[in-house]
Amino acid sequence: MGYFDDDSFLDEYIIKDRSVLKPEHQPKKLEERDDEIEDYVKLLRPLLKGWDLDNIFLYGHSGVGKTVATRILLPDLRETAEKQSIDVDLLEINCSSANTSYQSAIELINEARNRTYPLTTLSINKPELSKTGYPTEQVYDELFGDLSEAAENIILILDEVNTLGNNTELLYQLTRAQTMHKLDAELCLIGISNDFQFRDELPARVKDTLCETELHFPAYERNDLVSILSRRADQAFYDGVTEPGIIDLCAALASRDRGSARQAIRLLRKAAELAENEAVETGETECIKEQHVRAAEDVIERKQVTTGIRKLPTHRKYVLLAITNLAAQKKTPAQTREIYEYYKTIANDFGRDPLTRRGAHEHLLEMCDNGILKNVTPDQRGRGRPNKYELDTPLETVINALESEEDDEIDDLSKLRETVR
DSSP states (O other), rough: OOTOOOGGSSSSSSSSOOGSTTOOOOOOSOOTTTHHHHHHHHHHHHGGGGGOEEEEEEEEOTTTTTTHHHHHHHHHHHHHHHTTTTEEEEEEEEEETTOOOOHHHHHHHHHHHHSSSTTTTOOOOOOOOOOOOOOOHHHHHHHHHHHHHHOOOOEEEEEEEGGGTOOOHHHHHHTTTTTTTTOEEEEEEEESSTTTTTEHHHHHHHHHHEEEEEEEEOOOOHHHHHHHHHHHHHHHHHHTTTTTHHHHHHHHHHHHTTHHHHHHHHHHHHHHHHHHHHHHHHHHHOBOOOHHHHHHHHHHHHHHHHHHTOOOOOOHHHHHHHHHHHTTTTOOOEHHHHHHHHHHHHHTTTTOOOOOOOHHHHHHHHHTTTTTTOOOSTTTTTTTOOOOOEESSOHHHHHHHTTOOOOTTTOOHHHHHHOOO
């Protein structure tokens, strides 16, 4: 008998359609964000009159709808514009995978040439650029040349733009391109940021040229998450497979943390999977119970940290290694400057130029947002108090995640793991 000969798992128990609970599922309409969508539409509508768009920056924590709203509205905007013979194209990158302006510029070029992002319809028949080895001026000249060939109106989406930190040359170059007669197209930047203070700490020369409009996406409230989860559950599950209060519980757990719809949906999905597995094992119709939600919360926290660490950009891993070493030495909570000094040593050990302190701090903030770290600064409303950070997950979990690291960017972590051990 083969491992998969038992087909009892094909019986109908709890989950009818897993796809609507997947992270990549994109609803046709962004739920519980009517006010933000309306404001967003007002900012984009001038394009349909042939007017230039202001640069737009979206602020809000992870999982509150910033990127989803952008991916819903902009293709619709492009389609409407095309009906009016307005030439517009879209290009999206995530800055966290590049970390620097130079690498982000190269990523923009390569995305334009490869058309790998779902928003992109650019078609430029040129070879990719490697990540390094080109003079900065050449990189920007090629970027502006590619964009000038693409369309009369270009909208660039820079997701997690805050991860650029103080390395904001890309923003400066993009906002000055038309003034310096380097770009033969109208350009609109849409920056998506988890850091509400990102703009305040930009260099003055970037602030002066950015001229952006801000749009804030607040955390979802509990009732919002109940509505979102209820609609997903109606599509994902068979009738009558959730105990009373399960949707409320998932919403409450997510709202007390970061108010993230992504987090709430992930919790409901995992609870359903645990209940489904029990149903398959017993052969009896089960339902999703509180015990499944509690177990799912524990599984997700551990798996989320492990998976999250594996997918971290290289320099974010270096920052994590720094605070992990400090934690192993019982020197946490640690101030940003203490973590930064350790981080610089690690980056140098791996032959990398360290980021600025601001850039490293952005990685600390991102890992707090992802639940890997936490900021334990007393009375965070008070100014002048140094930020202090510590692991928000067991040290052993972080070590295990690092030990399973398979990133080609990091050749050998053994010497650092020895200090952690």
